[in-house]
Amino acid sequence: MSLICPVGHPLTSCLCDADRLLIQGLEEEILRLRNATVFALSEMLDLKDIDTGLHSTRLGEWAVRVGELMSIHTRDLRDLETGAILHDIGKNGVPESILNKPGPLDPEERKRVEKHSEYGWAILKSIPGFEKASLLVLHHHERIDGKGYPAGLMGSDIPLGSRVIAVIDSFDAMVSNRAYRKGLPMEEALRRLTSDSGTQFDANIVSVFRQIAEQDFAEVIDA
Numbered sequence: 001m002s003l004i005c006p007v008g009h010p011l012t013s014c015l016c017d018a019d020r021l022l023i024q025g026l027e028e029e030i031l032r033l034r035n036a037t038v039f040a041l042s043e044m045l046d047l048k049d050i051d052t053g054l055h056s057t058r059l060g061e062w063a064v065r066v067g068e069l070m071s072i073h074t075r076d077l078r079d080l081e082t083g084a085i086l087h088d089i090g091k092n093g094v095p096e097s098i099l100n101k102p103g104p105l106d107p108e109e110r111k112r113v114e115k116h117s118e119y120g121w122a123i124l125k126s127i128p129g130f131e132k133a134s135l136l137v138l139h140h141h142e143r144i145d146g147k148g149y150p151a152g153l154m155g156s157d158i159p160l161g162s163r164v165i166a167v168i169d170s171f172d173a174m175v176s177n178r179a180y181r182k183g184l185p186m187e188e189a190l191r192r193l194t195s196d197s198g199t200q201f202d203a204n205i206v207s208v209f210r211q212i213a214e215q216d217f218a219e220v221i222d223a
């Protein structure tokens with residue numbers, strides 16, 4: 001996180017060496033605090049549901065790779081990583097009997113689960129430095145066609161980071177085994193992402209993520 005001077009330059013380029021070192025130390029301290037907060041919150045989610053915790057860690061890594069391929073600015077990349085790791089933090093507000101139900105949810109239970117994106121936003125929005133990530137979490141279940149939740153935003157009205165999280169979240173959910181069903185093969189999950197491009201998912205993000213998933217798959221086959 002770089003501090004900015006009043007005319008918009010990185011603060012470290014406008015200062016003497018001693019001040020620059022002081023600012024660098026402060027920036028490193030802010031980053032340490034941020035990483036520790038992300039780690040503590042994701043540990044809390046692990047305690048509630050270990051599968052969700054692992055899912056969140058994978059999403060953090062994929063989000064950064066997708067963001068780098070899309071040339072997302074470093075500062076926004078950090079918000080994207082935070083949002084991806086903590087996208088399901090609001091599940092702390094959903095009863096375990098619903099989260100771990102071994103079968104389809106009834107409409108009331110589904111409504112309660114869908115609240116998790118708003119709960120997540122409420123948890124994160126008041127943490128200094130997490131304001132943007134909290135919005136990515138709030139909108140990670142929106143759809144390009146406006147049929148998602150909680151706000152029913154459409155297309156580019158949905159924050160870019162939320163659109164990235166939506167793609168990688170759905171892919172990971174499709175390929176992961178659940179208590180009540182086996183995960184899909186990667187090719188089938190990618191086929192479904194592509195067929196829902198432009199309705200549920202951002203088509204550009206799906207095609208960027210395809211490159212990453214296919215590269216990972218090729219590496220596993222070659223190993």
Ligand SMILES: [Fe+2]
Pocket residue numbers: 087088116117140141
């Ligand atoms: Fe979610």
Ligand SMILES: [Fe+2]
Pocket residue numbers: 055087088169
């Ligand atoms: Fe998720």
